[in-house]
Amino acid sequence: MFSPDTYAARRAALAEAVPGGLIVLLGNETMPMNYAANPYPFRQDGSFRYYAGADAPGLALTLDADSGEATFYGREATIEDRVWDGERPSVAERAAAAGISSTAPPDALTGVVAAARQAGRVVHVLPPYRAAQRSRLAGLLGVAPEAVAPSDVLTDAVIAQRLVKTPQEIAEIEHAVGLADEMHRTAMWMAQPGRTEFEVAAAIESAATSRGSYLSFPAIVTVRGEVPHHRAGSHTLEEGELLLHDAGCVAPNSGYASDVTRVSPVGGAFSERQRAIYDLVLEAQEACIDGCAPGASFRDLHDLASRTLAAGLVDLGLLRGDVDELVAAGAHTLFFHHGLGHPLGLDVHDLEGLGEDRVGYADEATRSTQFGTKFLRFARELRPGYVMTVEPGLYFNATLIDLWHSEGRYADAVDYDEARKWVGFGGVRIEDDVLITDDGHRVLGPPIPKRPEDVEAVVQGGA
Amino acid sequence: MFSPDTYAARRAALAEAVPGGLIVLLGNETMPMNYAANPYPFRQDGSFRYYAGADAPGLALTLDADSGEATFYGREATIEDRVWDGERPSVAERAAAAGISSTAPPDALTGVVAAARQAGRVVHVLPPYRAAQRSRLAGLLGVAPEAVAPSDVLTDAVIAQRLVKTPQEIAEIEHAVGLADEMHRTAMWMAQPGRTEFEVAAAIESAATSRGSYLSFPAIVTVRGEVPHHRAGSHTLEEGELLLHDAGCVAPNSGYASDVTRVSPVGGAFSERQRAIYDLVLEAQEACIDGCAPGASFRDLHDLASRTLAAGLVDLGLLRGDVDELVAAGAHTLFFHHGLGHPLGLDVHDLEGLGEDRVGYADEATRSTQFGTKFLRFARELRPGYVMTVEPGLYFNATLIDLWHSEGRYADAVDYDEARKWVGFGGVRIEDDVLITDDGHRVLGPPIPKRPEDVEAVVQGGA
Numbered sequence: 066m067f068s069p070d071t072y073a074a075r076r077a078a079l080a081e082a083v084p085g086g087l088i089v090l091l092g093n094e095t096m097p098m099n100y101a102a103n104p105y106p107f108r109q110d111g112s113f114r115y116y117a118g119a120d121a122p123g124l125a126l127t128l129d130a131d132s133g134e135a136t137f138y139g140r141e142a143t144i145e146d147r148v149w150d151g152e153r154p155s156v157a158e159r160a161a162a163a164g165i166s167s168t169a170p171p172d173a174l175t176g177v178v179a180a181a182r183q184a185g186r187v188v189h190v191l192p193p194y195r196a197a198q199r200s201r202l203a204g205l206l207g208v209a210p211e212a213v214a215p216s217d218v219l220t221d222a223v224i225a226q227r228l229v230k231t232p233q234e235i236a237e238i239e240h241a242v243g244l245a246d247e248m249h250r251t252a253m254w255m256a257q258p259g260r261t262e263f264e265v266a267a268a269i270e271s272a273a274t275s276r277g278s279y280l281s282f283p284a285i286v287t288v289r290g291e292v293p294h295h296r297a298g299s300h301t302l303e304e305g306e307l308l309l310h311d312a313g314c315v316a317p318n319s320g321y322a323s324d325v326t327r328v329s330p331v332g333g334a335f336s337e338r339q340r341a342i343y344d345l346v347l348e349a350q351e352a353c354i355d356g357c358a359p360g361a362s363f364r365d366l367h368d369l370a371s372r373t374l375a376a377g378l379v380d381l382g383l384l385r386g387d388v389d390e391l392v393a394a395g396a397h398t399l400f401f402h403h404g405l406g407h408p409l410g411l412d413v414h415d416l417e418g419l420g421e422d423r424v425g426y427a428d429e430a431t432r433s434t435q436f437g438t439k440f441l442r443f444a445r446e447l448r449p450g451y452v453m454t455v456e457p458g459l460y461f462n463a464t465l466i467d468l469w470h471s472e473g474r475y476a477d478a479v480d481y482d483e484a485r486k487w488v489g490f491g492g493v494r495i496e497d498d499v500l501i502t503d504d505g506h507r508v509l510g511p512p513i514p515k516r517p518e519d520v521e522a523v524v525q526g527g528a
Numbered sequence: 529m530f531s532p533d534t535y536a537a538r539r540a541a542l543a544e545a546v547p548g549g550l551i552v553l554l555g556n557e558t559m560p561m562n563y564a565a566n567p568y569p570f571r572q573d574g575s576f577r578y579y580a581g582a583d584a585p586g587l588a589l590t591l592d593a594d595s596g597e598a599t600f601y602g603r604e605a606t607i608e609d610r611v612w613d614g615e616r617p618s619v620a621e622r623a624a625a626a627g628i629s630s631t632a633p634p635d636a637l638t639g640v641v642a643a644a645r646q647a648g649r650v651v652h653v654l655p656p657y658r659a660a661q662r663s664r665l666a667g668l669l670g671v672a673p674e675a676v677a678p679s680d681v682l683t684d685a686v687i688a689q690r691l692v693k694t695p696q697e698i699a700e701i702e703h704a705v706g707l708a709d710e711m712h713r714t715a716m717w718m719a720q721p722g723r724t725e726f727e728v729a730a731a732i733e734s735a736a737t738s739r740g741s742y743l744s745f746p747a748i749v750t751v752r753g754e755v756p757h758h759r760a761g762s763h764t765l766e767e768g769e770l771l772l773h774d775a776g777c778v779a780p781n782s783g784y785a786s787d788v789t790r791v792s793p794v795g796g797a798f799s800e801r802q803r804a805i806y807d808l809v810l811e812a813q814e815a816c817i818d819g820c821a822p823g824a825s826f827r828d829l830h831d832l833a834s835r836t837l838a839a840g841l842v843d844l845g846l847l848r849g850d851v852d853e854l855v856a857a858g859a860h861t862l863f864f865h866h867g868l869g870h871p872l873g874l875d876v877h878d879l880e881g882l883g884e885d886r887v888g889y890a891d892e893a894t895r896s897t898q899f900g901t902k903f904l905r906f907a908r909e910l911r912p913g914y915v916m917t918v919e920p921g922l923y924f925n926a927t928l929i930d931l932w933h934s935e936g937r938y939a940d941a942v943d944y945d946e947a948r949k950w951v952g953f954g955g956v957r958i959e960d961d962v963l964i965t966d967d968g969h970r971v972l973g974p975p976i977p978k979r980p981e982d983v984e985a986v987v988q989g990g991a
Contacts, residue, residue: 097657097881098571099571099574099657099874099875099876099880100875100877100880101657102877102880103745103875103876103877106568106746110562144931148755148756148865148927150757151757194562194564195560195659195660196658197659199659199663200659200662200663263737264738266737266738267734267737268734270733271731271733274730274733275731276726277724277761277762289614292612294612412563413566417563418562418563464607464610
C-alpha cells in the first residue's frame with residue numbers, strides 16, 4: 066500500500082527503539098468458521114501490516130534489532146492455489162513491496178528463533194490475542210502456550226510508533242471516514258417507518274462493500290440504543306423512534322478504519338424530548354472535540370463530557386445536586402456508562418490487541434474503579450498525530466435503572482421516578498474521528514450530518 | 529429452534545450409538561479479529577447446535593453415554609453483559625429449550641471430565657477445527673494440544689446421525705434456498721454493463737442480511753469464473769461477459785445453509801459459445817440430479833458428470849478420443865477440476881470439520897489420486913434424508929492450460945490450440961441443493977431460474 070521506503074523506515078525506527086535481540090512479528094492465519102475450508106474473511110494483524118505491508122495469511126517477519134536486517138517469511142503458491150484462488154505475488158514480490166530483500170519459507174522461522182535463543186539473544190514477541198497465535202509462539206519459543214511471555218519493550222515501542230499517524234495514514238483514515246459518510250447518510254435515508262433494522266443494517270453494509278470496503282466492526286443499528294452493543298434485529302421502525310447507527314469501514318487498499326455514530330429520528334423529526342437529549346450529547350461532544358489538543362489529557366476530556374452531561378441531566382430533573390460532586394460520586398454513569406473514546410487506526414480500537422492498559426494508561430494514568438468510567442479505554446495525554454474517537458452518549462437502560470433503584474444506589478442523586486419515565490427512549494451517542502494536530506485538532510473526513518436539523522433534512526429526503 | 533423433545537431424542541440416539549463413556553461437546557467461542565473486543569460474527573459449532581440447540585458463545589454439553597444424562601454448561605450474564613448486550617436467557621432457560629434440566633458453570637466441566645477419567649471412563653470428544661477448541665480440549669483431557677485424540681466412535685455416530693435430515697431440518701434448508709433465490713435473482717438483475725462485481729456482491733449479501741439472514745460462506749461473484757474461489761473485485765462488468773455467482777445463506781433462526789450457483793450473461797444474452805458451455809454443464813447437472821436416489825454412489829454420479837462433460841468437450845473439439853478413456857485418464861480435469869458436490873446442512877460442507885474423508889469416504893470409497901477428481905468431497909452411497917449439492921462446472925483456466933501444455937500432459941487428448949482460444953471465457957458452474965428421498969430425489973426450494981432463456985429473461989428485466 067505505502068512505498069517500500071515507508072515500511073523500511075518504520076522498521077528502522079522500531080529496531081532503534083528496541084535494545085537488541087530478534088523481533089518476531091506473526092501475520093495472522095485464516096480462521097475457520099465451522100471447518101477449515103470455510104474461513105472467516107481474512108483480517109491481517111495490525112502490527113504485521115504496519116511493518117511488513119502484506120495483507121495475506123501465513124506470513125511472518127523477523128527484524129534483527131541489532132543489525133536492522135529484516136526477513137519476510139511466506140509460502141509460494143502451489144499450482145492448486147493458483148488454479149483455485151488465482152495468481153498471486155511471489156514471496157519475494159511481497160517482501161520487495163515492503164522494502165525487504167531477504168525471504169524464507171515459514172518453516173524456517175523455527176530454526177531462526179532457535180538459533181537466536183541458543184546464541185543467548187532476546188527474542189521479542191507481541192502479546193497474542195488469538196489462540197492460534199499463542200500456539201505458534203509457544204512452539205517457536207519452546208514453552209507452554211500459557212507461558213508465552215510478550216516483550217514489554219517491543220510492545221511499548223510498537224504502541225508509541227503506531228499511535229502517531231503520518232499524513233499518509235491520516236489520508237487513509239479520512240478515506241474510510243468518507244465511506245462512513247455514505248453509510249450514515251444511507252442509514253438516515255432509510256430511517257423511515259415500516260423499514261426493519263435489518264434492512265437499514267444491510268444497506269449500511271452495502272454502502273461500504275459495494276465500494277470494495279468492508280465493515281471495520283459489526284454495525285450497531287437499533288432503536289434500542291440504550292443497549293450499547295445491540296445489533297440490528299427484526300424490529301420494524303415506527304414514527305418517532307430514535308435509530309442509533311454506529312458503524313465504520315476500512316479504506317479498501319490499506320485497511321485503516323473509520324468509526325462513526327449518528328442518531329436518526331425515524332420519520333424525520335426529533336421530538337422535544339429527543340432534542341433535549343440530542344442537544345446535550347452534541348454539546349458534550351463538541352466541547353470535548355474543542356478540548357482535543359496536544360497536552361490535553363483524554364481522561365480530563367472524559368470528565369468534561371461527564372460534567373457537561375451531568376449538568377444537563379440536572380436541568381432535566383434526572384439528577385439532583387452539585388455537578389462536580391455528582392460526577393465524582395459517579396451518579397451520571399447511570400446514563401453515561403462508557404468511555405469517551407479510543408485511538409483509531411489499522412485496528413478500530415487501535416492497538417488494543419497489545420493490551421488495553423498498556424495502550425491507554427501506560428505509566429501516565431490509573432484506571433478508574435468507578436462503574437462506567439472504568440470502561441474508558443484511553444486516559445493518556447494527547448499528542449500530535451493521535452487519532453481518537455470522541456463519542457459521548459446518554460442512555461436510558463431499564464436493567465441498570467431498575468437494579469440501582471432496587472439497591473438504593475445514588476438514592477439522593479437520581480430521581481428514579483423521573484428516570485423511569487424515560488425508559489423506552491433508547492439512547493443517543495454521537496461519534497466522530499478526531500486528529501490531534503500540532504496546535505489543536507481536526508475532525509477527519511467530510512462533514513457527516515450532525516446538527517439535528519441537518520440530520521432531519523437527510524431523513525426527510527429519504528421519505 | 530426445534531422442540532426440546534427433538535434435541536432430547538437426538539441425544540438419546542447418540543448415547544445409544546456410543547458404547548459407554550462421557551461425551552463432551554464444546555460450543556464455539558467468539559473469535560477475535562484484531563483484539564478480543566472486536567470478534568468476528570459468532571458462528572456456533574454445528575454438532576453442538578444439533579444436540580444442544582443454543583446459538584451463543586461459551587457453552588458446552590456433556591452427555592453420559594451410559595445413563596443418557598445430559599448437562600448444559602454456561603455462564604450467567606453479569607450486570608455488565610446485561611447493560612451492554614441486553615437481557616439474555618438464563619443458562620437454565622437455554623438448557624430447558626434443549627430439553628436439559630441439569631446445568632453447571634463452564635468451569636465445572638474440568639472437574640466432570642477429570643472425575644470421569646479418574647473413574648476409568650472413556651471421554652469422547654470430536655476433532656477440533658479451531659486452535660481455541662484444541663487448546664480447551666487439551667486442558668480438559670490433560671494432554672498437549674497436539675495429542676488431543678478425537679473419538680472415532682463418537683465422530684462416526686455424529687456423522688451418521690447428522691447426514692440424515694429430518695423433515696424439520698429439510699424445511700429449514702428449503703427456507704435458506706428460498707432466500708438464495710432472492711440473492712441470485714438480485715445478481716441476475718444486477719448483471720448489467722457498468723456495474724462492478726463489488727456492487728453485485730453487496731446486493732447479493734444485502735438480499736440475505738436485510739431479511740435477518742447472513743451468508744453461509746463468502747460469496748463468489750466474478751467474471752473470472754474459471755478461478756473457482758475468485759471473490760468479487762473492482763472489475764466493471766462489460767456486455768457479453770459471464771458473471772458467475774456462487775452464494776448461499778442460512779435460515780435465520782436455525783442456521784441451516786443453502787449453497788447455489790448460477791451464471792448470468794452480462795447485458796442479458798448468452799453468446800453462441802457461452803450457450804454451448806452453459807448447455808453442456810446444465811445437461812451434466814440435470815443428468816446427475818436425475819441419478820440422485822437411495823443406493824446411488826455419489827462417486828458414480830461424479831463420473832457421470834465427467835463423462836457428460838467430456839463428451840461435449842469432444843464435440844467442441846477441445847478433447848480428442850474415447851470418452852471413457854479420456855475420463856479414466858483424467859484429461860477432462862483440465863476443464864472440470866473439482867468434485868460434483870458435498871453434503872449440506874448446518875455446515876455448508878456439512879460435517880467437514882469432523883474430517884472430510886470420514887464424512888465423505890468412510891469405509892465405502894477410496895479417494896482418487898487424480899487431479900480434480902481427488903477434490904471430490906463425498907463419494908459414498910446416497911441414502912434417504914441426505915442433502916447434497918450437485919454442481920458440475922467447466923472452466924478455461926489459463927494457468928492450468930499453460931502449465932499442462934508446457935509439461936506435455938494429455939498432449940494427445942487435449943487440443944491446446946483450441947483450448948487457448950477459450951482463455952478469457954471464464955467458467956460456468958450450475959449448482960442446486962438436492963434431497964435424497966425414499967424413492968429418488970427432490971431439488972429443494974423454489975425453482976431458481978436456470979434454463980438459459982429464463983436466466984436471460986431475469987437479466988433483461990433488470991436492465
